[in-house]
Amino acid sequence: MGLAPYPWLERPAEVLSKMLGKLPGGVLIYGPRGCGVFELASRFAAAVxxxxxxxxxxxxxxxxCKLIFSGNHPDLRYVLSETEAALHPEPWNGKFGEIPKGKSLSKQILIEQVRGIGEYLDV
Structure with missing residues (x-):
């Protein structure tokens, strides 16, 4: 299993691989929906x-690795919009689970989610 889930993510995977052993305080991995960044982020977290x-x-x-790939590692938190969370099966979709009928999903990451990470980190 390589770090890059798809050939077009080889360069970002190479950059992330070079970070191993000397990680910054945080890493933001983003990209358009469907390009494989979720999978890349999961593999990077597992590599760490x-x-x-x-x-x-x-x-x-x-x-x-098993804990990361099952979504159950106690030290890993994903911050996803409701739209993105709905695309991923449990446990990644967090509190969004069942969406009320007629409600449109947010495409934004909410400040409450970021605050929740801060509370988890106790900063």
């Missing part, structure tokens, strides 16, 4: 905590 990384990529079989 992987117990047996292979060439800067997660092994995919250690306990840390």
């Amino acid at each position: 905590v992987c117990q047996h990384p292979v060439d800067g990529a997660p092994c995919g079989i250690c306990e840390e």
